[in-house]
Amino acid sequence: MSDFPENPYNPHAWIIGDPVIGAGTWIGAFTLVDGSGGLEIGAGCDISSGVHIYTHSSAKRCVSGRRFPQVERRPVKIGDRVFIGANAVINMGVTIGDEAVIGAGAVVTGDVEARTIVGGVPARVIGSVDLSDPSDPRFR
Template sequence: MTAGFPDNPYNAHAWIIGEPVVGPGTWIGAFTIIDASGGLEIGEGCDISSGVHIYTHSSARRCVSGRRFPEVERRPVKIGDRVFIGANAVINMGVTIGDESVVGAGAVVTRDVAPRTIVGGVPARQIGLVDLDEPGDPKFV
């Protein structure tokens, strides 16, 4: 155990709860929060930058209802292959991010992201596309 974080095979300075399925070659940066309590798949070759939060649960309805809504809601998150998630982005429960997409730093992703799409902002919106027509020379358009 390092810095009070539970041991995990990805980064000694990341907090990971549950059992995420993480593809080979994926890198997870320091100071990330990875919540797999509702189910989480992260594809191969992804970069999850420092400070990213991925949530598969929400207690908002339980809280504001004074616990009349007794459940903590949980929905899985699926992140495709070769996805880049910028520093301090937040991925909310129930979201699917398609292969070869880019999530900009600080974005809050509340809806699905199509493959090869660039999103940014709060809430995250499409701001571009990933063009892989030239092998080895990806472009952001």
């Protein structure tokens, strides 16, 4: 038995709040999906193992000695058919466009355009998604 709450995606993922998750989305083990600040994940996404998606931050509250008493929350929106590589982190307030690729280990602190590939810490554009390749299964 796992210490994680049950979810319909993976018994070893921790899903908090009430995220909206599209049909056909796959969520790997040991992921943290924080819907407490508002989270939409599109259809057909693959969220690899170890990914953390945050819609909150307690950093200001912590470093201010609680003089800033709130836990900040901002929604995250992930488009359709987005691939997020293992151990990537998506920070609060980020929007990721359709068919984007987030590289393994990337830390996403800003918006990612549709069909864009990002990687690194912080994540930067490293390429674009090209679906014109005839070997792409969507064109068979």
